[in-house]
Amino acid sequence: MASQTHRPRRSCLYMPGANERALEKARGLPADTLLLDLEDAVAPDAKLTAREAILSAVKQGGYGYREIVIRMNGLSTEWGADDLKMAVSSGAKAVLAPKVESAADIHVLDKALTEAGAPADFGLWVMIEMPKAILHIEEIAATAAETRLTTFVMGTNDLAKEYRARMTPDRIAFQVALQLSVTAARAYGITAIDGVFNDIKDEDGLINECEQGRDLGFDGKTLIHPSQLDTANRVFAPSHNDVEQAKAVIEAFADPANAGKGVLKVNGKMTELLHLDEARRTVAMDEAIRAFETA
Template sequence: MRPRRSVLYMPAANQRAMDKARSLDVDAVIFDLEDAVAPSAKEQARAQACAQVRAGGYGHREVLIRVNGLHTPWGRSDFEAALDARPDGIVLPKVEDVATLEHYRDRMNDVGTAIPLWPMIETPAGVSRVDQIAAQDGVAVLVMGTSDLQKELRLPDTPDRQGLLYALSRTVNAARRHGRDVLDGVSAVLDDTEAFTRLCEQGRALGFDGKTLVHPAQVAPANRVFGPTAQAVEHARRVLAAWQAAEREGKGIAVLDGKMVENLHAADAERVVAFAEAIAGRAG
């Protein structure tokens, strides 16, 4: 199990920011070659991101590179350089169809390298084909690109994100159907912890595994909301104990605190405990 509660974009043109990520309590960092980098700095950012991946020192944190799209002047070179640097994953912007993923997979096959792909769902076309995208070999995580999607759909920027709910839920459903993790999109809220926490809680309620972030101040709320509470872990352990006791007695159900416990509850409890142990073991 790999916790992905907090996944922080860091502009690859900013060496200091990439270095700082080594000390942040974040689950993953994405060195961004796309939106956060001006055209004049693209090649420098590519070289810095790849050098940073090779330098390492990020401990438990997954380290990824977000490349520019294939339709841009930098996309192909970005992907080739990322393959050579071998990050933990490559984030692919604006994936809209299976053919795009096949191109990336074919290139990995050509060079004999297999790196997990994190396609971004950030256009109406991507949403419409998200199930096919999630089904492809090599896909590890689906990433919502809510800023671009909101723009494409001509939606107002409202705290409840009402206009995005269909796309968010459809992407979560596709991820679960094919056994992928799925991350909620970024938020520009930096100076209102309560408002940002509510966005995280909405994402968690929709089924997301974590949230992509744009600032270190967002890490703690994301970790808190998308991680299990101490009470949830304690309850999960009690559920497992009750279920295991029932199994030893040859029973198909158990009762805990006046509520029925079935195998689906036990499976969920196992996931909660494993998640907590993964975080605790990493900290140790």
């Protein structure tokens, strides 16, 4: 099975915790990650029953290779602390916390996870969906060195609300936020997941937005409907040509005849040593995806 370093997160599907049928259906969906939601998708009067439903479903198991992450309510709400404790005890791999704004928020969440008994490899994912989070994105990312922070998830719908911005096909209002978040993620070794595409029936729009997210450097995309899975899985996976070129690069630099060379021509392309690490990552990701698909 894939290591955490090269674990595919092409498709991260939100599943409402209050819908037990959806939690059951998720066991057979081709999602890399399931985001079992206690926050936006659950009405206040259904929070407690949704928490119990998620706990029961995760403990029951049967999700196979799918990574289970539980989106909690904020610690400042009446549900947040108990959501976090449940996530730790459930067997999920991580908790997704909403509306963080600063490095201090990360440390508070990390301390709460420690106090709840979370193991060292239990991940902290956070929603990047508030203007202050964008202004403080580097200091938030820097906490990854000393906390469980592993993943940024873009909350573009909340950003649109906070910005009073329009959701246009080019997402021009969010380009600064998206690019700063990817930059901070790459600087501090964090996974970066793009925001949702809202129009379930617009397949062309979904493809375009997935391709934009991939081109910006995101590792995958959050999704709101199972019909979006195949597109995200395809777009965020290395293409056949990408994999073949990566293998050629690895073989070229491994050739004793090229020992000591910093620049090679591989299939007609000038290739430097800096491309070798990316080639290895591409091949490792392809192998991990293949392992998932045959699991």
